Amino acid sequence: MKPKLLMISLDAMVGEDLEIMAQLPGFGEILSRASVVDQVITTYPSLTHPVHVSLLTGCYPDRHGIISNDYFLPGAPYAPWYEDYSLVREPMLPQLLMEQGRTCCSICWPLTIGMPAQWVLGRAWIHEHRGTEKEIMRRNSTPGLFDEVSEAVQTCWGREHYEESDMFCYLAGEYILEKYRPDATFIHFVLMDHIRHAYGVFSDKLKPAYQFLDQGIVKLLHALKKTGDLENTIICLTSDHGQIDVKRVVNLNRFFTDHGLIQVDHDGKLVDWNAYCHSGSLSAYIYVRESEHCSKEQVYELLKSRQVQLGIGEIMTPKETQDRYHLTGVYSFMVETDGCTSFSGSLTGELITCTDNQDYRTSVAGHGHQPEKGAKPAFVLCNPKATQRAHLSGGRVIDQAPTLAALLDVPMNGCDGRPIQELLR
Numbered sequence: 163m164k165p166k167l168l169m170i171s172l173d174a175m176v177g178e179d180l181e182i183m184a185q186l187p188g189f190g191e192i193l194s195r196a197s198v199v200d201q202v203i204t205t206y207p208s209l210t211h212p213v214h215v216s217l218l219t220g221c222y223p224d225r226h227g228i229i230s231n232d233y234f235l236p237g238a239p240y241a242p243w244y245e246d247y248s249l250v251r252e253p254m255l256p257q258l259l260m261e262q263g264r265t266c267c268s269i270c271w272p273l274t275i276g277m278p279a280q281w282v283l284g285r286a287w288i289h290e291h292r293g294t295e296k297e298i299m300r301r302n303s304t305p306g307l308f309d310e311v312s313e314a315v316q317t318c319w320g321r322e323h324y325e326e327s328d329m330f331c332y333l334a335g336e337y338i339l340e341k342y343r344p345d346a347t348f349i350h351f352v353l354m355d356h357i358r359h360a361y362g363v364f365s366d367k368l369k370p371a372y373q374f375l376d377q378g379i380v381k382l383l384h385a386l387k388k389t390g391d392l393e394n395t396i397i398c399l400t401s402d403h404g405q406i407d408v409k410r411v412v413n414l415n416r417f418f419t420d421h422g423l424i425q426v427d428h429d430g431k432l433v434d435w436n437a438y439c440h441s442g443s444l445s446a447y448i449y450v451r452e453s454e455h456c457s458k459e460q461v462y463e464l465l466k467s468r469q470v471q472l473g474i475g476e477i478m479t480p481k482e483t484q485d486r487y488h489l490t491g492v493y494s495f496m497v498e499t500d501g502c503t504s505f506s507g508s509l510t511g512e513l514i515t516c517t518d519n520q521d522y523r524t525s526v527a528g529h530g531h532q533p534e535k536g537a538k539p540a541f542v543l544c545n546p547k548a549t550q551r552a553h554l555s556g557g558r559v560i561d562q563a564p565t566l567a568a569l570l571d572v573p574m575n576g577c578d579g580r581p582i583q584e585l586l587r
């Protein structure tokens with residue numbers, strides 16, 4: 163019998179958290195039998211949606227094609243996010259499993275909306291109007307599935323957004339694991355990311371948040387025990403990025419406006435632009451539309467001359483991001499934080515402001531930064547058939563999908579990552 167998989171992404175979980183998790187009944191049960199890789203290097207920019215695609219394709223963003231959370235839409239306060247499965251240019255692990263006739267379930271895993279898996283439940287994001295979540299989730303899910311699981315998840319509604327979202331995920335997971343027993347299940351929890359954004363990288367809010375999530379882990383384990391699938395299921399806990407504490411927020415579009423490179427009307431609406439910042443929080447893409455009055459070199463020199471004031475650690479060309487991080491796109495430059503500055507996504511407002519937790523780009527901690535900085539994710543693998551457990555320091559996000567593919571006996575050739583040999587024994 164081929165093994166099953168339960169892959170759980172705890173957004174923004176880092177290796178330091180394992181100590182808290184080990185004390186809890188659900189996480190503790192997994193950790194007591196698992197191999198651990200800590201200090202995992204993620205992909206750049208360290209943003210949720212691109213990294214989640216790297217986690218399932220084993221590829222860097224230059225190959226899978228998702229280089230940001232949201233679309234570059236100058237002037238739009240909240241651009242739509244990359245959500246649709248068809249946008250991913252490399253095969254994801256669920257797709258490879260399905261080609262082998264295995265059944266798959268995705269619960270709110272980024273970029274799986276529209277995936278031809280048996281069970282897909284899609285999330286409604288934070289910028290949607292409250293009250294429309296169910297309608298959006300129904301639309302983003304396998305026809306009929308949202309209504310079918312509604313009975314099982316009804317106790318989640320009416321909570322704080324992130325708790326509601328994660329409770330939906332674990333109750334839906336419990337229901338589907340028990341009723342349909344998919345060969346592979348992929349679940350994405352977002353609460354830890356929110357807790358870090360709102361209270362800082364390390365705060366006393368982490369423990370109660372993990373306790374909340376642990377109730378879900380217990381339910382998922384219980385469902386696997388009830389069906390008898392636990393002893394044949396590889397369970398992994400993974401994460402997309404850490405976070406870094408932020409001291410101030412810089413509005414690069416205000417800087418460009420002050421230098422005549424962006425024109426706005428009296429209401430603050432965009433009229434025209436030559437240079438525009440597409441923020442990824444602790445990094446940002448800079449787009450330049452060249453004209454007789456504006457060249458890329460001029461914008462580069464302007465940013466360089468005010469680099470310290472603007473909180474920019476580095477300005478990289480697409481060639482540099484390609485060489486260093488396997489990241490490419492039609493942007494003109496990429497700017498990286500100085501280590502304590504976040505870049506706002508606004509068009510108007512002051513040049514430099516304090517953090518205000520109004521948005522993930524202006525919160526007291528954030529991400530999007532270079533993967534070698536700050537606290538790093540961990541990868542926990544509990545394989546009931548393993549003959550030895552390993553504790554490795556240093557790993558890569560891109561190695562996780564090929565490792566899982568090898569354990570599940572699915573061919574995954576030609577991706578950027580490689581199976582982690584110590585985890586195959």
Ligand SMILES: [Zn+2]
Binds near residue numbers: 211355
């Ligand atoms: Zn994330």
